[in-house]
Amino acid sequence: MKRRDYVSILPRSVAFAFLAPAVLFLATFLIFPVIWVLVISFTNTALTGPAGTSPSFVGVSNFSQLFNFARWMRLGEFGNALVNTVIFVLGSALLGQVPLGLAIAMLFHKRRGLSRELVFSLATMAWILPGVAVAFAWIAFLDKDFGNLNAILSVFGISKIDWYFDFPLYSIILFNVWRGTAFSMLLFSAALGNIPPSFWETADVIGASAWQRFRDIIFPLIRPNLFTALILVTLWTFNVFTPYLITGGGPLYRSETVSMYTYRIAFKFLEFGRGAAVAVIMMSINFILATIYLSLQRRRSLYGR
Amino acid sequence: MTIVPQSFLSLQDLTKAFGKVIAVDKVSLHIEKGKFFALLGPSGCGKTTTLRLVAGLEKPSSGRIFIDGRDVTALPPQKRDVAMVFQDYALYPHMTLRQNIGYPLKVRGFPKKSIATRVEEVAEHLMIADILDRLPSQVSGGQQQRAAVARAIVHAPKIFLFDEPLSNLDAKLRLEARAFLKHLQKELGITTVYVTHDQAEAMAMADEIGVMFAGRVVQVGSPLELYRYPKNRDVAAFIGNPPMNILPGRLEPKAGGSQFSGEGYTLFFESIHVLEDTRAYLGFRPEQAQLMCDLKDSGIPAQLYAVQPLGSEVLITLLVGTETVYVKLYSESLPALPDLVRVKVDPSRLYLFDSTGACIKVPK
Numbered sequence: 001m002k003r004r005d006y007v008s009i010l011p012r013s014v015a016f017a018f019l020a021p022a023v024l025f026l027a028t029f030l031i032f033p034v035i036w037v038l039v040i041s042f043t044n045t046a047l048t049g050p051a052g053t054s055p056s057f058v059g060v061s062n063f064s065q066l067f068n069f070a071r072w073m074r075l076g077e078f079g080n081a082l083v084n085t086v087i088f089v090l091g092s093a094l095l096g097q098v099p100l101g102l103a104i105a106m107l108f109h110k111r112r113g114l115s116r117e118l119v120f121s122l123a124t125m126a127w128i129l130p131g132v133a134v135a136f137a138w139i140a141f142l143d144k145d146f147g148n149l150n151a152i153l154s155v156f157g158i159s160k161i162d163w164y165f166d167f168p169l170y171s172i173i174l175f176n177v178w179r180g181t182a183f184s185m186l187l188f189s190a191a192l193g194n195i196p197p198s199f200w201e202t203a204d205v206i207g208a209s210a211w212q213r214f215r216d217i218i219f220p221l222i223r224p225n226l227f228t229a230l231i232l233v234t235l236w237t238f239n240v241f242t243p244y245l246i247t248g249g250g251p252l253y254r255s256e257t258v259s260m261y262t263y264r265i266a267f268k269f270l271e272f273g274r275g276a277a278v279a280v281i282m283m284s285i286n287f288i289l290a291t292i293y294l295s296l297q298r299r300r301s302l303y304g305r
Numbered sequence: 306m307t308i309v310p311q312s313f314l315s316l317q318d319l320t321k322a323f324g325k326v327i328a329v330d331k332v333s334l335h336i337e338k339g340k341f342f343a344l345l346g347p348s349g350c351g352k353t354t355t356l357r358l359v360a361g362l363e364k365p366s367s368g369r370i371f372i373d374g375r376d377v378t379a380l381p382p383q384k385r386d387v388a389m390v391f392q393d394y395a396l397y398p399h400m401t402l403r404q405n406i407g408y409p410l411k412v413r414g415f416p417k418k419s420i421a422t423r424v425e426e427v428a429e430h431l432m433i434a435d436i437l438d439r440l441p442s443q444v445s446g447g448q449q450q451r452a453a454v455a456r457a458i459v460h461a462p463k464i465f466l467f468d469e470p471l472s473n474l475d476a477k478l479r480l481e482a483r484a485f486l487k488h489l490q491k492e493l494g495i496t497t498v499y500v501t502h503d504q505a506e507a508m509a510m511a512d513e514i515g516v517m518f519a520g521r522v523v524q525v526g527s528p529l530e531l532y533r534y535p536k537n538r539d540v541a542a543f544i545g546n547p548p549m550n551i552l553p554g555r556l557e558p559k560a561g562g563s564q565f566s567g568e569g570y571t572l573f574f575e576s577i578h579v580l581e582d583t584r585a586y587l588g589f590r591p592e593q594a595q596l597m598c599d600l601k602d603s604g605i606p607a608q609l610y611a612v613q614p615l616g617s618e619v620l621i622t623l624l625v626g627t628e629t630v631y632v633k634l635y636s637e638s639l640p641a642l643p644d645l646v647r648v649k650v651d652p653s654r655l656y657l658f659d660s661t662g663a664c665i666k667v668p669k
Contacts, residue, residue: 196393196395198391198392198393198395199397201362201389201395202389202391202395204361204362204381204382204383205361205362205382205383205389206383206408206409206412207382207384207409207412207413208408208412212412216400216408216411217397220397220399221397221398221399
């Protein structure tokens with residue numbers, strides 16, 4: 001990057017004065033809490049018990065407990081939550097939302113009219129409705145005895161399935177795909193809209209098949225958007241908490257993700273020290289993903305268009 | 306039964322409606338093999354839609370298209386064996402020029418080796434062989450245009466379709482590209498349909514021009530035919546640089562002919578006969594008019610508006626009443642002109658259009 005010469009239009013002190021409110025705001029609500037979490041992750045701070053009144057510094061013991069490899073894969077432990085999270089992210093973001101969003105965007109790229117409006121509205125609605133409302137709807141939808149899905153399946157002669165008991169993780173993956181596909185769909189729809197019509201038409205005149213056109217022309221042109229979608233959706237899915245409202249992480253921690261695990265340790269067991277340690281790990285993973293995302297963003301103007 | 310036309314490219318009563326808007330209205334054209342045909346018209350006249358119909362990018366509402374004796378009306382673009390160059394060239398930004406030019410061959414499943422040879426051959430021909438490994442964003446507009454043309458000719462199509470391919474170039478490059486395209490077309494002998502709104506471009510390049518207004522082809526002819534014998538006022542006012550001057554007035558029957566009365570002048574036409582007093586338009590080419598400084602002279606009284614020296618000629622803008630009139634004088638020196646002049650045109654060089662705009666008198 002070339003450093004540009006700049007002419008200051010304001011004295012430095014005035015410039016800092018203008019910056020101060022924003023810096024103060026960020027410091028109070030972002031930087032300070034992050035440092036605080038980092039600090040208490042090395043203590044046994046809790047709301048109840050002996051540590052509740054006099055927390056003490058415990059070194060890395062919170063972390064070593066999380067990564068106690070002898071037992072961390074047991075249900076309800078951190079390793080289990082981590083594995084669940086990986087499956088959840090892979091299933092709902094990488095295999096679910098992003099490809100599905102791309103498929104819908106491709107399918108409706110040149111179609112205008114009712115079907116497009118309907119699909120886009122429904123998908124967007126699923127995305128913007130309040131989490132509590134959609135969670136309740138999904139509890140109802142997948143209910144064993146009275147749920148819509150089982151009612152529909154019974155038409156085809158499929159007997160009742162207890163979704164939340166037999167397939168808790170797959171159920172929340174399905175839920176999350178439904179919930180979040182709109183983002184990828186809108187992103188890809190905009191990306192496809194940015195491709196000049198003459199690019200498609202040239203391919204038509206040349207005689208490229210649909211697959212050739214996608215592989216040789218469309219895909220390379222939307223690749224930057226694909227990275228954006230993959231990283232952002234991964235980030236969001238990693239942190240998402242709404243599925244907790246459906247399964248509560250159960251049964252028996254089988255659908256518990258890291259964010260649910262953090263919540264359980266910190267706010268149900270009220271062991272803030274241990275909860276903070278998990279939060280620190282979560283933040284680190286987020287930080288890595290965000291760094292990848294930002295560095296890709298910088299390299300995006302690849303084609304100089 | 307449909308009669309298969311003799312011409313290489315034939316459009317028969319081609320119509321395209323978008324909702325209630327009729328973009329192309331019963332267009333019939335017959336283009337001979339190897340000809341350079343220009344579709345000329347103002348923006349929104351339906352010329353690009355006509356081209357897209359030929360390419361197969363739009364489906365006609367009615368009518369038929371024949372290419373080389375084959376009815377292609379229902380065929381998709383890739384089965385028509387045409388190549389199209391778009392206004393924005395549509396070079397794929399992530400492919401090098403080599404990949405772009407070779408892409409039609411790759412799609413057709415040619416072996417890599419023969420693609421490479423053919424791309425080199427075409428690029429050599431179009432003088433872009435040394436920049437084949439650059440991306441489109443790394444070459445100039447003129448080179449991009451050549452690459453787009455190269456991609457179009459690489460698989461030797463039956464018909465070339467150009468959609469205003471020069472409008473993204475600056476004036477100097479455009480002149481160069483005009484000659485280049487015309488030369489190339491003659492050399493390859495590929496039947497070409499070229500859409501443009503620039504009459505100078507159409508005149509300079511085409512063997513034959515079809516002039517379109519409001520979805521209809523108004524006149525088809527060689528450039529000089531259109532220049533000399535415009536069928537109506539629209540064509541006359543569209544062709545020429547600057548185009549024909551057209552002045553409104555009235556035409557009334559007189560013994561032995563008719564008299565045209567305009568703003569402060571009358572002209573007698575021996576050969577024209579009208580039944581009654583009617584609206585009419587007088588037309589003459591800027592390059593065929595003369596200016597008289599002596600006000601006692603007969604001619605059209607005009608007020609001097611602006612004098613533009615162009616080097617080899619001088620373009621003079623005048624006002625006749627409220628109408629603008631151009632006169633082109635072939636003189637390298639600036640004439641000294643009074644504010645009021647007379648415009649004089651050899652009567653045999655005058656055009657007359659009736660109230661509907663149809664041409665009723667052309668020069669002898």
